[in-house]
Amino acid sequence: KAGVTQTPRYLIKTRGQQVTLSCSPISGHRSVSWYQQTPGQGLQFLFEYFSETQRNKGNFPGRFSGRQFSNSRSEMNVSTLELGDSALYLCASSPTITGLVEAFFGQGTRLTVV
């Protein structure tokens, strides 16, 4: 069974640009959540989707957005990138409706903003 797949693995963007990250969950998993991991702030919850609906949202500015498609694949978008957005972005999928439990994580997308 394939794991959670995140693309791309590495990304370099310039301040002010926007970026879209992709996550393919484990087959059969309908819940997808996103996290930002930085050395200073650790792991912070961004948002969670279940059946194309956002169920929860963390404390991030509106520049961070996401969506989920009917096949459960998810994308997150960050607009007007800032240097502080440089981080490892992790996606996790879960078979349960309470998607923040029993989560299976992907390897992450490392975003560098220059």
Added chain:
Amino acid sequence: GNSVTQMEGPVTLSEEAFLTINCTYTATGYPSLFWYVQYPGEGLQLLLKATKADDKGSNKGFEATYRKETTSFHLEKGSVQVSDSAVYFCALYENNDMRFGAGTRLTVKP
């Protein structure tokens, strides 16, 4: 709000040493508690969990007991191996809110 506090790392141990990584939490009610592990270059993996007071989670020789009276969920292993070198995260989940600790890096030397 809810929060998780882990002992700061890094922790360096020799192979076969005893491991303890402390974790305490603050929550309004009765959260579920987790330990996740992140190996180099990989995402997080669930290591073990406990969903109510006095539950003991265990996996791969690691154990942690949910102690409500001390609001703690310390991770222990009796004899660590080089392959246990990783970053360990304590986490809690309550009312659709997931919080992670800052992570503790463990290095095990042969």
